[in-house]
Amino acid sequence: MANVPPMPLEEAQERLLALVEPLPMQHVDIEGSIGRYLAEGLVARRTQPAADLSAMDGYAVTGDDMAGPWSVVGESAAGHPYPGEVASGQAIRISTGAVLPVGAEAVILQEDLARDDGRITLTGEPPEPKHKHIRRSGLDFVAGRELLAAGTLIGPAQAALALAAGHKHMPVCRKPRITVIDSGDELATDPETCEPHQIPASNGTMLLSMARTLPVTAERSGPIPDTLDALISAFDAAHRADVIVTSGGASVGEHDLVRPALEAWGATLDFWRVAIKPGKPILVARRERPEGTQIVIGLPGNPVSSFVTAYHFLLPVLRRLLGARHALPMSIVTRLGAPMRANGGRREFVRGSWDGQCVVPHSIQDSGALSALAASNVLIDRQAHAPQGEPGEEARVFLIENGGIA
Ligand SMILES: Nc1nc2c(c(=O)[nH]1)N[C@H]1C(S)=C(S)[C@@H](COP(=O)(O)OP(=O)(O)OC[C@H]3O[C@@H](n4cnc5c(N)ncnc54)[C@H](O)[C@@H]3O)O[C@H]1N2
Numbered sequence: 001m002a003n004v005p006p007m008p009l010e011e012a013q014e015r016l017l018a019l020v021e022p023l024p025m026q027h028v029d030i031e032g033s034i035g036r037y038l039a040e041g042l043v044a045r046r047t048q049p050a051a052d053l054s055a056m057d058g059y060a061v062t063g064d065d066m067a068g069p070w071s072v073v074g075e076s077a078a079g080h081p082y083p084g085e086v087a088s089g090q091a092i093r094i095s096t097g098a099v100l101p102v103g104a105e106a107v108i109l110q111e112d113l114a115r116d117d118g119r120i121t122l123t124g125e126p127p128e129p130k131h132k133h134i135r136r137s138g139l140d141f142v143a144g145r146e147l148l149a150a151g152t153l154i155g156p157a158q159a160a161l162a163l164a165a166g167h168k169h170m171p172v173c174r175k176p177r178i179t180v181i182d183s184g185d186e187l188a189t190d191p192e193t194c195e196p197h198q199i200p201a202s203n204g205t206m207l208l209s210m211a212r213t214l215p216v217t218a219e220r221s222g223p224i225p226d227t228l229d230a231l232i233s234a235f236d237a238a239h240r241a242d243v244i245v246t247s248g249g250a251s252v253g254e255h256d257l258v259r260p261a262l263e264a265w266g267a268t269l270d271f272w273r274v275a276i277k278p279g280k281p282i283l284v285a286r287r288e289r290p291e292g293t294q295i296v297i298g299l300p301g302n303p304v305s306s307f308v309t310a311y312h313f314l315l316p317v318l319r320r321l322l323g324a325r326h327a328l329p330m331s332i333v334t335r336l337g338a339p340m341r342a343n344g345g346r347r348e349f350v351r352g353s354w355d356g357q358c359v360v361p362h363s364i365q366d367s368g369a370l371s372a373l374a375a376s377n378v379l380i381d382r383q384a385h386a387p388q389g390e391p392g393e394e395a396r397v398f399l400i401e402n403g404g405i406a
């Protein structure tokens, strides 16, 4: 398999996403649905506004005579509609959000009127057109209309819309269960007592927290030693996970045991190696069980490689399981604020800082350099063989905070 050329990124992402389907639907209360994705379209159960309302504080009049004066015969306050009908020459005191009385066709702002006891006279301009300050019934939406499509990310505005549309619950997909396994004999669990021949185990926590930017149930197992038995036991222990993520041991060395362990465990390798830098040795395998397909994503151990591949593969597969319409991160175009060297033969995701105007690559691009990754907020997408870049040129970047825009 080492002879098979690494796969282009988009092809590999497509292959991975084709292996999974959104998880089964469940209904949760609106607050619990924030950050999840609609499992089916959301249809309005009511019309909003349900009646014609005043959009301002003032007086409601019939509109046949806009010169006045008028005699004030009652009030319509928010939540307390006027029970009768307004007639020509009469006015109803009305507040913002209150129901327009029967017979009223105009609301005159209180700033444009003078009130003397029960009488109001025009001092300013009447509304033009007459219905200017009226919110018609159904202006926002009518009952039966689909307001949000399946796959929409539920945020504060979508939650508020669902409530306004008469919903107490939202249809969402079950949360994916994910287990992160990091492996390597050199990994020290306690960073304070790490020996020179060791390295603090940092990928497990990094990957767990990347996954937790999405609504998942995530746990970690490891770090575990570089042995087949330890890996197989860790896979066995993760039998309930929808997605297992490993970090390390994905390359070609004799201690790189993730592939043989997966095969021994009964998983089938789907692909290995993608033409990106960092992250080339990523592998994807699957295991069929009665409860559904289990996906294993084997990320390369270099910390930045793990991060970049989790960004481009792990988060998208979690979004797909969650029922998201857009599983893949989207890039935006900005401009270079500094020169960039010509790229080699692998598409590279260069760590950089974007200030809203332009992007500057970091000087250290080693795939183990966490200092540059932690100082970055974007990955600059450099195509294979891209020529040297000059300041002012367009550059495509992926925002990395919270898994980017998806
Ligand atoms: N002869 C070749 N050697 C390598 C190739 C290759 O094609 N031919 N590919 C290189 C590339 S590219 C990468 S990326 C790495 C990935 O290797 P592995 O996935 O096998 O990762 P390890 O060797 O286990 O570790 C690499 C590096 O990362 C550190 N590491 C591992 N796990 C953690 C962790 N949980 N927390 C922090 N740091 C971790 C580990 O100590 C190593 O320094 O292979 C190249 N080699």
Ligand code: MOO
Residues within 6 Å of the ligand: 276, 277, 278, 279, 280, 281, 300, 302, 305, 367
């Ligand atoms: O692909 Mo490796 O991830 O370049 O360091």
